[in-house]
Amino acid sequence: MFKLLLQHIQEKVTLTDQEKTQLEEYFIVKKLRKRQYLLQEGEVCKYMAFISSGVLKSYVIDEKGVETINFIGWEGWWMADSYSFYTGEKGILNIEAVEDAELLLLSKEKYDLMMITMPVMSTYFRILYERSLATKDRRILSNIAFNAEEKYTQVLTCYPELVDRIPQHLLASYLGLTPETVSRIKNKMK
Amino acid sequence: MFKLLLQHIQEKVTLTDQEKTQLEEYFIVKKLRKRQYLLQEGEVCKYMAFISSGVLKSYVIDEKGVETINFIGWEGWWMADSYSFYTGEKGILNIEAVEDAELLLLSKEKYDLMMITMPVMSTYFRILYERSLATKDRRILSNIAFNAEEKYTQVLTCYPELVDRIPQHLLASYLGLTPETVSRIKNKMK
DNA sequence: CGGATCGTTGATCAACTTCAACGGTCGTGG
């Protein structure tokens, strides 16, 4: 259950055996079935979720009912409405299982506590966020500087697994394109 | 010189007098004149820059010579090619002064050292990154879910100062639009 | 003064969306 999480953390920082044990106290195990919500628009995001297995998506729905994917994560990724989690204000994201999933939830209270009592975890998150910022910067650039085909090939090279793990229309939405456009690009490139 | 930085840090964490003094050791003061580079594409980003005064932009240039703005910052913002800074690999961003600017530079070596010797600063950066992630998430969403007009009005409400601080064609590029389009939207809305 | 930079406006154009129809696969309930 905690194996993947511990492994993940230890790629960035070193944990003592005591810290490893201590760590488990902070999390709640939660299972989600396909299509089940972790969070709905308008709620305050009370948990960061570490995905032990399965696939989750976060997205918004506009007034016409169109879904726009904010993020897609699977084993080894963290998931939350970051704005809502850190500020405590109402969020705009929905988070939902794309496949059955097993999560380790870290509540805001426990997170704050952890940041005080386990400095090593504050460091872990700082490092995690460094990577994450760099990635998001690249995604922003590809959004505003690339055309449809460039966006698609970029995501293929950066996240080759993505294509196998999720339905194509989710990938399309993640890229800000329509399913039709992605379908046509795929054809054209083959 | 350090006043703004200290103020900024103390919005997020509490510093002792000793830490305040210690902090200054880590930084190099640097002045940039308008149009002067802080970083050029292909270089490794060796510094994070805290902007004490002035305006900086980070951007990429595509094969046709078109500039795409990644980020624009002024007094109180941090600036770097985050990917390059954290990984130590060559970067893709150019960073340049839009107006004469005064910076406090924190080198990668000093940053790494600071993270070890000043836990409070590790915490500061963790908190800074939390906010930053939330902001970038919102920007990604507005990039992929919004049309030109919505992007423009969103940036107006989130960063009203931006319009006064920077030329309009930079704002356009920041939004992934052409100057012409922004000009037309502005007219239409008035 | 003359050049560079910037915003504006108009006309044309292309990329991507929208709309619609169809075929395949999967899962669920009768």
Added chain:
DNA sequence: CCACGACCGTTGAAGTTGATCAACGATCCG
């Protein structure tokens, strides 16, 4: 266990948004 509906990808045709291209006026500054 099969049938039907939901879901998904594909293809074609038409439509729209924003880009491109070009010209012009204003401002700033050396």
